[in-house]
Amino acid sequence: MPQLTDPDFSKTVVLLCKHSEDGAFGLVVNRPLITTGRVTVEFDPPMSTDRELQVWIGGPVEPYRSWVLVGEEPDEAEELGGVKIADGLYLSTSPMLLGKLLEPVPPPRTRLIVGYSGWGPGQLESELEESSWLLSDIDADLIFSTPADRLWEAAIRRLGADPAALQMSKGVH
Numbered sequence: 001m002p003q004l005t006d007p008d009f010s011k012t013v014v015l016l017c018k019h020s021e022d023g024a025f026g027l028v029v030n031r032p033l034i035t036t037g038r039v040t041v042e043f044d045p046p047m048s049t050d051r052e053l054q055v056w057i058g059g060p061v062e063p064y065r066s067w068v069l070v071g072e073e074p075d076e077a078e079e080l081g082g083v084k085i086a087d088g089l090y091l092s093t094s095p096m097l098l099g100k101l102l103e104p105v106p107p108p109r110t111r112l113i114v115g116y117s118g119w120g121p122g123q124l125e126s127e128l129e130e131s132s133w134l135l136s137d138i139d140a141d142l143i144f145s146t147p148a149d150r151l152w153e154a155a156i157r158r159l160g161a162d163p164a165a166l167q168m169s170k171g172v173h
Contacts, residue, residue, distance in 0.1 A: 002163050004132050008060040011152045014117055015069070015138065017085050024119040027058035027069065027091075029111075029143050030151040053101070059117030067116070068092045068101065071109035071144045086138040109144045134159060134166075 004010055014026040033055045058067065070082070070090040082092030101112050119127070127133055136159055146154045156163045 001132055001134060002166050009117070013143075013151050013155050014059075014133075015085065015089075015143065017083070017091055019124065021121060023121050024124040026117040026119075027056075027067065027113050028117055029056065029058075029069070029113075030148045031057040032148045033057060053112070056111050056113045058113040058115045061116050061118045063115035065116065066093070066098070066112060066114045068094065068097045069111045069113055069143075070097070070107075071140045072107075086140065089138060089140045089143075109140075111144075134161075 002011075009028075011030075012028045013030045015029050016024060016026045018025040056069075057063075068082075068091070070092060071088060082090045082094060082097075084090055097107075097110070098112065100107050101110060124133075128135070134156065136155060139158070142151070142155060142158065153163055156166070
């Protein structure tokens with residue numbers, strides 16, 4: 001919601017990857033960073049790239065952990081080593097896939113995401129009751145085809161709403 005002022009989540013779009021009675025796990029999908037200089041990943045042997053590598057901030061929790069979000073059907077499920085989030089959208093921790101991101105021509109519709117967004121048991125439900133978040137179906141094209149600085153507004157408009165007209169209120173029980 002526009003009134004959500006937490007700097008970690010203000011004007012973010014979060015891909016909710018897992019939700020259970022134990023809590024929720026999601027990734028912010030509209031916070032890119034561009035690294036400059038040489039990037040080296042600890043492989044054996046080490047791999048590096050001199051090209052700009054786009055890294056996305058998935059949230060404030062465990063910023064040293066990384067995932068690869070893939071917006072295509074994988075060629076081989078074993079290579080992906082990940083979890084299906086929705087049709088055509090997978091989350092992986094595969095070192096092989098991470099290595100491909102360092103190649104001169106990385107795979108399309110693939111993002112390196114560091115950190116994640118997490119909620120304890122009942123926390124997300126409470127935030128939803130307070131109307132802190134809007135819910136929408138997952139749209140991989142929206143995630144991968146919309147510029148990051150326009151994704152938040154595009155996601156809200158996709159729901160048929162005007163971001164300027166939204167107000168937070170207690171949800172209906």
